Amino acid sequence: xxxxxxxxxxxxxxAMNDKLESLNNERNKGLSSVGKFVALFLGFGLVGPxxxxxxxxxxxxxxx
Numbered sequence: 001x002x003x004x005x006x007x008x009x010x011x012x013x014x015a016m017n018d019k020l021e022s023l024n025n026e027r028n029k030g031l032s033s034v035g036k037f038v039a040l041f042l043g044f045g046l047v048g049p050x051x052x053x054x055x056x057x058x059x060x061x062x063x064x
Contacts, residue, residue, distance in 0.1 A: 031039065
């Protein structure tokens with residue numbers, strides 16, 4: 001009886017381990033394609049122009 005119980009416990013532990021591994025793999029995938037598009041839009045559409053708007057006048061002042 002204890003042999004069957006040990007096998008059943010081992011089977012359940014393996015199932016839980018597989019489930020945890022699948023959840024961990026899903027979490028480590030990174031940004032989705034929509035998230036990448038939003039990051040690209042924000043980078044080129046907002047951050048780039050703001051940095052150039054600030055940096056270009058500073059560069060001009062340094063060389064004048």
